[in-house]
Amino acid sequence: MNPVNYLYLASLLFTIGAAGVLIRRNAIVVFMCVELMLNACNLAFVAFSRMHGNLDGQIIAFFTMVVAAAEVVVGLAIIVSLFRARHSASVDDASLMKL
Amino acid sequence: MSAASVHSLWTMGADSTAKIPTPHIEYAQLSPVLIVLGAACLGVLVEAFVPRKGRYYAQVFLAVVALVASFAAIVALAAGGYGSTKAHIAAMGAVAVDGPALFLQGTILLASLVSIFTFAERRLDPEAHGNRVDSFAAQAASVPGSESEQSAVKAGFTTTEVFPLALFAVGGMLVFPAANDLLTLFIALEVFSLPLYLLCAVARRKRLMSQEAAVKYFLLGAFSSAFLLFGIALLYGYAGSVSYAKIAAVVEGSVSTIDPALADTMGNDALLLIGAAMILAGLLFKVGAVPFHMWTPDVYQGAPTPVTGFMAAATKVAAFGALLRLLYVVLPGLRWDWRPVMWAVAIVTMLGGAIVAITQTDIKRLLAYSSIAHAGFILAGVIATTPDGVSAVLFYLGGYSFVTIGAFAVVTLVRDAGGEATHLSKWAGLGRRSPLVAAVFAIFLLAFAGIPLTSGFAGKFAVFKAAAEGGAGPLVVVGVLSSAVAAFFYIRVIVLMFFSEPKADGPTVAVPSPLTMTTIGVGVAVTLVLGVAPQYFLDLANQASVFVR
Numbered sequence: 001m002n003p004v005n006y007l008y009l010a011s012l013l014f015t016i017g018a019a020g021v022l023i024r025r026n027a028i029v030v031f032m033c034v035e036l037m038l039n040a041c042n043l044a045f046v047a048f049s050r051m052h053g054n055l056d057g058q059i060i061a062f063f064t065m066v067v068a069a070a071e072v073v074v075g076l077a078i079i080v081s082l083f084r085a086r087h088s089a090s091v092d093d094a095s096l097m098k099l
Numbered sequence: 100m101s102a103a104s105v106h107s108l109w110t111m112g113a114d115s116t117a118k119i120p121t122p123h124i125e126y127a128q129l130s131p132v133l134i135v136l137g138a139a140c141l142g143v144l145v146e147a148f149v150p151r152k153g154r155y156y157a158q159v160f161l162a163v164v165a166l167v168a169s170f171a172a173i174v175a176l177a178a179g180g181y182g183s184t185k186a187h188i189a190a191m192g193a194v195a196v197d198g199p200a201l202f203l204q205g206t207i208l209l210a211s212l213v214s215i216f217t218f219a220e221r222r223l224d225p226e227a228h229g230n231r232v233d234s235f236a237a238q239a240a241s242v243p244g245s246e247s248e249q250s251a252v253k254a255g256f257t258t259t260e261v262f263p264l265a266l267f268a269v270g271g272m273l274v275f276p277a278a279n280d281l282l283t284l285f286i287a288l289e290v291f292s293l294p295l296y297l298l299c300a301v302a303r304r305k306r307l308m309s310q311e312a313a314v315k316y317f318l319l320g321a322f323s324s325a326f327l328l329f330g331i332a333l334l335y336g337y338a339g340s341v342s343y344a345k346i347a348a349v350v351e352g353s354v355s356t357i358d359p360a361l362a363d364t365m366g367n368d369a370l371l372l373i374g375a376a377m378i379l380a381g382l383l384f385k386v387g388a389v390p391f392h393m394w395t396p397d398v399y400q401g402a403p404t405p406v407t408g409f410m411a412a413a414t415k416v417a418a419f420g421a422l423l424r425l426l427y428v429v430l431p432g433l434r435w436d437w438r439p440v441m442w443a444v445a446i447v448t449m450l451g452g453a454i455v456a457i458t459q460t461d462i463k464r465l466l467a468y469s470s471i472a473h474a475g476f477i478l479a480g481v482i483a484t485t486p487d488g489v490s491a492v493l494f495y496l497g498g499y500s501f502v503t504i505g506a507f508a509v510v511t512l513v514r515d516a517g518g519e520a521t522h523l524s525k526w527a528g529l530g531r532r533s534p535l536v537a538a539v540f541a542i543f544l545l546a547f548a549g550i551p552l553t554s555g556f557a558g559k560f561a562v563f564k565a566a567a568e569g570g571a572g573p574l575v576v577v578g579v580l581s582s583a584v585a586a587f588f589y590i591r592v593i594v595l596m597f598f599s600e601p602k603a604d605g606p607t608v609a610v611p612s613p614l615t616m617t618t619i620g621v622g623v624a625v626t627l628v629l630g631v632a633p634q635y636f637l638d639l640a641n642q643a644s645v646f647v648r
Binding site: 007010014017018021027030031034037038040041044045047048051052053054056057059060063064067070071074075077078079081082084085086091094095096097 | 239240243282285286289293296297300306307308310311312313315317318321322325326328329331332333335339340341358360361363364396397400401
């Protein structure tokens with residue numbers, strides 16, 4: 001199959017993720033949408049790697065997975081501590097600093 | 100392209116793996132980064148093995164020694180000519196060792212060193228159960244106001260993890276302006292961002308606000324780095340490589356061998372333009388430029404003040420370094436496309452930051468909006484696309500970072516029963532109550548406003564001069580106008596401090612330990628020296644303004 005189709009899929013996934021970040025209100029779901037965006041990037045890297053016939057893109061995909069894992073560790077720690085303090089993970093409730 | 104030709108390319112790529120040489124790593128030239136990251140790893144071990152009582156001292160000692168040693172390594176490299184004649188690209192093309200990189204790394208290290216002093220300050224809060232406390236939560240994991248928090252405070256716990264976290268962040272920031280391929284850029288970005296998200300969440304007072312700031316920073320930061328990563332993917336698709344030099348060659352059309360796949364993607368300008376725009380968006384987020392600035396006021400307000408100072412200074416230096424290298428090394432061939440966009444961003448950033456700052460009533464938010472306006476002024480220098488522009492930006496960043504850290508250090512001193520008194524109305528009459536602190540803060544505000552004899556004036560002058568010579572005259576006019584608007588609210592704070600009656604229930608000014616005094620003293624000294632005798636440092640920035648390719 002033409003690898004360009006995978007790029008269309010990657011862009012679609014990235015757009016869905018970005019839309020989810022902007023629309024959803026639960027911090028965990030927002031975070032999952034960010035992860036979806038990172039996975040879309042991975043798909044694009046691997047597809048381009050195949051098109052160009054070099055391995056750079058595949059190696060970057062591994063780095064991205066590690067970074068995404070590290071981000072989950074940090075992100076869940078922060079979101080869980082917020083949830084335990086307020087019993088809510090809604091990003092709308094977090095408005096202490098609104099003018 | 101047919102599937103068969105793709106497949107033959109693919110197997111050729113797989114065959115050549117046998118010939119990959121062992122990577123050649125120049126450890127001596129990477130030593131500044133290695134020292135800091137090594138000390139950060141040691142710091143984690145200290146957390147695990149040193150008894151609780153000795154951890155604070157061990158961590159502060161380790162952090163200070165690491166930063167000083169790393170700075171010494173930078174000076175040794177610069178003295179060895181790596182900033183000018185011997186500038187080259189180390190670590191198999193991943194990290195550049197050149198003038199701008201060394202200058203910015205030195206700035207980041209000095210700024211981090213004085214920030215670490217404010218992290219270590221333990222005399223501002225009253226003692227809790229006979230234990231001296233710093234600005235960080237007794238136990239970040241315990242729920243605010245819970246029994247577990249009270250018992251942690253009673254037992255005298257402190258979050259000494261902030262020191263290794265800060266060192267990891269510094270390590271990432273050192274790599275960020277020196278990154279010479281897009282993968283290193285992304286990894287460095289994450290290495291310095293992730294510890295900062297955590298540092299934002301561990302304030303001792305106003306913990307709900309601190310956690311909220313961390314969530315906002317984290318979600319928006321992760322969102323922006325996803326954009327950066329997709330931009331990297333598109334540029335990789337365009338050029339078939341993530342190396343800065345190769346992408347620049349493909350963008351300029353001066354690439355020597357073109358295989359069929361590259362010929363196919365090179366013709367697709369959409370990949371290049373969208374990719375570059377997304378990477379720029381990711382970097383402008385870190386810089387805090389309008390329209391990517393939404394996180395700045397909330398995060399600056401909610402984070403523990405020492406962390407705010409560190410983040411405001413060091414992150415900005417690192418991010419502008421990366422932005423400069425990207426625009427000057429990778430995308431000079433695309434100059435006619437990115438300059439109009441950056442013009443627009445610089446104009447809205449300068450005006451937006453200055454105008455919104457007028458309405459602020461909280462000193463930390465005020466400084467946050469002022470940092471947005473300053474990002475706009477620095478962008479004006481970035482747009483100049485001349486060597487003078489680079490040196491002006493380097494000089495501006497050097498002066499600005501010490502002013503920022505000093506100003507936030509002063510904010511930690513003004514306190515009432517609830518911790519820091521950040522509401523502006525409480526600062527009324529501070530000049531009568533504590534003339535010295537008010538005078539020092541006034542110096543920092545004047546430097547922000549760009550009044551002559553301060554570093555702010557020298558920096559702004561250099562940046563605007565470079566922008567005017569680079570053909571961005573209208574930008575300079577907007578810059579001067581928004582400087583005037585900004586001067587209004589800086590002066591307003593000074594008038595509030597010196598010419599209004601102190602309130603009866605006003606805040607007290609805590610007497611800090613020599614640590615914070617050093618931070619503030621260095622801030623004042625740098626501000627005045629760069630303002631009165633900037634020539635030596637301008638020359639230094641000038642010598643350091645050539646990027647290696």
